[in-house]
Amino acid sequence: xxxxxxxxxxxxxxxxxxxxxxxxxxxxxxxxxxxxxxxxxxxxxxxxxxxxxxxxxxxxxxxxxxxxxxxxxxxxxxxxxxxxxxxxxxxxxxxxxxxxxxxxxxxxxxxxxxxxxxxxxxxxxxxxxxxxxxxxxxxxxxxxxxxxxxxxxxxxxxxxxxxxxxxxxxxxxxxxxxxxxxxxxxxxxxxxxxxxxxxxxxxxxxxxxxxxxxxxxxxxxxxxxxxxxxxxxxxxxxxxxxxxxxxxxxxxxx
Amino acid sequence: xxxxxxxxxxxxxxxxxxxxxxxxxxxxxxxxxxxxxxxxxxxxxxxxxxxxxxxxxxxxxxxxxxxxxxxxxxxxxxxxxxxxxxxxxxxxxxxxxxxxxxxxxxxxxxxxxxxxxxxxxxxxxxxxxxxxxxxxxxxxxxxxxxxxxxxxxxxxxxxxxxxxxxxxxxxxxxxxxxxxxxxxxxxxxxxxxxxxxxxxxxxxxxxxxxxxxxxxxxxxxxxxxxxxxxxxxxxxxxxxxxxxxxxxxxxxxx
Numbered sequence: 001x002x003x004x005x006x007x008x009x010x011x012x013x014x015x016x017x018x019x020x021x022x023x024x025x026x027x028x029x030x031x032x033x034x035x036x037x038x039x040x041x042x043x044x045x046x047x048x049x050x051x052x053x054x055x056x057x058x059x060x061x062x063x064x065x066x067x068x069x070x071x072x073x074x075x076x077x078x079x080x081x082x083x084x085x086x087x088x089x090x091x092x093x094x095x096x097x098x099x100x101x102x103x104x105x106x107x108x109x110x111x112x113x114x115x116x117x118x119x120x121x122x123x124x125x126x127x128x129x130x131x132x133x134x135x136x137x138x139x140x141x142x143x144x145x146x147x148x149x150x151x152x153x154x155x156x157x158x159x160x161x162x163x164x165x166x167x168x169x170x171x172x173x174x175x176x177x178x179x180x181x182x183x184x185x186x187x188x189x190x191x192x193x194x195x196x197x198x199x200x201x202x203x204x205x206x207x208x209x210x211x212x213x214x215x216x217x218x219x220x221x222x223x224x225x226x227x228x229x230x231x232x233x234x235x236x237x238x239x240x241x242x243x244x245x246x247x248x249x250x251x252x253x254x
Numbered sequence: 255x256x257x258x259x260x261x262x263x264x265x266x267x268x269x270x271x272x273x274x275x276x277x278x279x280x281x282x283x284x285x286x287x288x289x290x291x292x293x294x295x296x297x298x299x300x301x302x303x304x305x306x307x308x309x310x311x312x313x314x315x316x317x318x319x320x321x322x323x324x325x326x327x328x329x330x331x332x333x334x335x336x337x338x339x340x341x342x343x344x345x346x347x348x349x350x351x352x353x354x355x356x357x358x359x360x361x362x363x364x365x366x367x368x369x370x371x372x373x374x375x376x377x378x379x380x381x382x383x384x385x386x387x388x389x390x391x392x393x394x395x396x397x398x399x400x401x402x403x404x405x406x407x408x409x410x411x412x413x414x415x416x417x418x419x420x421x422x423x424x425x426x427x428x429x430x431x432x433x434x435x436x437x438x439x440x441x442x443x444x445x446x447x448x449x450x451x452x453x454x455x456x457x458x459x460x461x462x463x464x465x466x467x468x469x470x471x472x473x474x475x476x477x478x479x480x481x482x483x484x485x486x487x488x489x490x491x492x493x494x495x496x497x498x499x500x501x502x503x504x505x506x507x508x
Contacts, residue, residue, distance in 0.1 A: 055349040057507065077351065085349040091342030095273045107265045108352045110258060150346070 008033045008158050008189035013063035023049045025213035036184045038204035039193040045210045047193035051162045055085040084151035088162045090143040094136035098127050098146050109154040121149040141172025161192040259353040266360030284327040285375040288319045312385045317468035318441020323376050324369050324405050328412040329429035331365040335416030336425035365409040387472040397471050403488040410495035417502045441465045460487035
């Protein structure tokens with residue numbers, strides 16, 4: 001059923017309405033295995049709805065979606081074995097410590113040695129020192145890292161990241177980007193939604209723009225750039241951006 | 255039912271119980287209001303209340319106080335469930351290969367454990383205040399059984415706002431009428447002194463039969479038909495609340 005050549009995610013004619021509101025009006029796209037695919041769109045474009053359907057949290061009104069070769073409507077349990085969802089808000093248990101959060105997820109994924117899995121992930125995400133502290137005391141970036149670490153437990157081949165950097169400071173954003181790149185390097189398929197153009201530009205192999213419930217363009221960054229007239233050469237004084245200034249002052253390696 | 259149902263429920267039960275041990279205030283605040291009421295009724299109003307029995311007033315009103323304890327305790331179940339929904343961790347669990355209904359059952363069992371602890375605390379305070387019962391082991395077990403059924407019935411009611419509330423206040427406001435219900439029953443004064451319509455309501459609402467059954471078990475008098483009416487109410491509420499809660503739940507995950 002699952003062949004290496006088949007795309008990790010296949011979406012065809014996906015539709016979803018909430019009462020009168022047609023959020024998705026026929027969405028089609030495919031995501032190749034091991035690639036990073038960015039679903040770009042403004043607030044309310046339907047990105048989260050699409051991710052929820054793909055992660056079996058919502059049922060589509062029409063259309064089909066296959067994740068890792070499994071139909072999201074009829075083989076939901078197989079889909080859930082293949083994916084991990086990192087939702088819009090870092091879904092960590094605030095009352096538990098970082099390590100307990102990881103152990104909890106490892107247990108719920110029925111893995112052996114949950115303690116060792118937790119310790120390895122804490123180290124990989126530079127959270128070892130904070131591992132014993134309640135997640136409520138974490139900074140936004142640490143919470144997000146813990147959140148992503150929880151998603152990696154069990155090595156699911158496909159990961160959904162719904163607006164992974166919304167609300168994060170620039171440093172935390174770079175940390176998350178680094179984590180996403182490492183995932184893709186190890187062969188995990190990543191579908192991320194974002195409203196930040198530079199995030200899609202930085203990370204994605206392919207970018208699809210979701211607008212008013214439809215994918216209006218889908219291609220690599222180079223392909224999307226070709227949609228506009230060729231670049232003109234202009235001489236513009238290169239001023240540092242405020243982000244450059246900020247990151248230089250606070251001393252981040254990026 | 256998934257093959258992992260019991261294992262996953264145990265893991266998630268452990269999680270919520272850890273929440274309780276880390277914020278024991280949920281147990282204390284649950285127990286403190288009924289204890290305050292008990293002090294007030296026994297030491298302020300009690301002297302003026304004629305219950306028609308020779309034994310102390312604390313003996314008379316403890317059953318009603320126990321029901322109020324449960325009614326105020328289940329508000330925390332709605333609160334905890336609401337926080338899981340709001341924080342996104344509910345969605346994280348639902349998108350994982352776990353037995354999906356385990357998330358609900360873990361909260362229900364947590365409610366049972368937390369309420370039983372509160373009930374024991376309230377009963378111990380009542381003993382200090384002079385509560386005495388000649389009930390044997392089987393009568394105590396019968397009281398425990400009724401209270402467990404009552405807690406389960408009210409907990410499944412609490413699941414409904416926990417899943418569907420938009421605000422935290424909304425999630426717990428439903429418990430106020432439940433806390434108030436014992437006042438319109440035989441819990442604190444005999445129904446015989448109430449005016450017609452109030453008396454009719456008091457004598458035919460669930461709390462009166464449950465209070466009368468528990469009181470009879472404590473004093474060792476025949477329970478008569480009250481215990482069967484009490485059990486019928488508890489089981490009836492349980493079944494209806496469970497059906498509505500599961501409907502709300504299915505609507506949430508589809």
